[in-house]
Amino acid sequence: MIRTLQAGQRCEVRIASVTGSGELLYSTDGILLEAPNWTLDNKSLILNGDGKLWRLDASTAELAGIPLTGIPDLNNDHVLAPDGETVFLSAVDGHIYRAPLAGGQAERVTPDDGWFHFLHGVSPDGKELAYVGIEGGDFTRPGRLMTIASDGGARAGVDVRQLDVGEGHCDGPEYSPDGTWLYLNTESFSTDPGHAQLARIRVDGTGFEQLLGSNTVDWFPHLSPNGAYASYIRFPSGTQGHPADLPVAVVLVSTSDWKTPLRTWPVFGGQGTLNVNSWSPDSDRFAFVAYPPATQTED
Incomplete structure (x- = not known):
């Protein structure tokens, strides 16, 4: 289902700095944008909205569509390849696709x-993708941590691999900059429904460990390219899943101390705010999206 703004609601694309500052880059009441990726040339953000892919110029704040063919409507799970010219995307049909970042024909991977x-x-190295698999498309079942060769095609069926991170639902797996670890959130550390916590596991399936124990519901850990920092989104205690339109906090930490936030940015958002890695290539900034309602504007 394609998300849209509620009456009077705005979409705000914001930039946060490791120094603790923040700025509003783009605001609109015309389209609900989600999940920014920062391009490798440090010039643009890539977002989804209305089932399509968009490029937002980080200097001029001009928004332009990226024309793609051969792919259904997009959801908010998209990640840029290390070559800076390719984007991998999830679509509403439950499949992952590969496409030129400049636009063009998409090819299915899964x-x-x-x-x-x-x-x-x-x-x-661009050779592997990490994703969450939902068996049978049945969302009453927990998500499983899976990897697959990024070339897909005929090899895809034998290259699919599942890593054991417990029985609880997991989400958001992404590789550390050195390719050694997969960082994710999982409900496997608690019997409380929906109580996601941050974790990591080595890509060989060993070393599964909790990074932070908290009373809040913590999702989507994203490491900076230099590995020194991480951002994640904090939902209120008792939240199940990662819903939209509630008070959340975007959190910045040092990867040497996950327990002590360097800075938090309270926002109205959730789904779409920080689903994918949004760090700039120089590790100085990251982007997120807020969705303040008619009676509120984010500071």
Whole structure:
């Protein structure tokens, strides 16, 4: 289902700095944009909205569509390849696609294996994708941590691999900059419904560990390219899933100390705010999206 803004609601694309500052880059009441990726040339953000892909110029704040063919409507799971010229995308049909970042024909990566596939990570060498698999497209079942060769095609069926991160639902897996770890959130550390916590596991399936124990519901850990920082989104205690339109906080931490936030940005948002890695290539800034209602404007 394609998300739209409510009456009077705005979409605000914001930039946060590791120094703690923040700025509003783009605001609109015409389209609900989600999940920014920062391009490798440090010039643009890539977002989805209205089922399409968009490029937002980080200097001029001009928004332009990226024309894609051969792909259904998009959801908010898209990640840029290390070559800077390719984007991997999840679509509403439950499949992952590869397409030129400049626009053009998309090619499907994932096989018809009876699962839904939600992309979150591309390995540093570009050869592997990490995604969440939902068996049978049945969302009453927990998501599973899966990897697949990024070339897909005939090899895809044998290259699919599942990593064991417990019985709880997991989401948001993405590779560390050195390709050694997959960072994710999982409900496997608690019996409380929906109580997601931050974790990581080595790409070989060993070393599964919790990064932070908290009373809040924590989703989508994203490491900076230099590995020094991470951002994630904090939902209120008791939240199930990662819903839209509620008070949340975007959190910045040092990867040497996940327990002590360097800065938090309270926003009205949730779904779409920080689903994918949005760090700038120089590791100085990251982007997120807020959706203030008619009676509120984010500071």
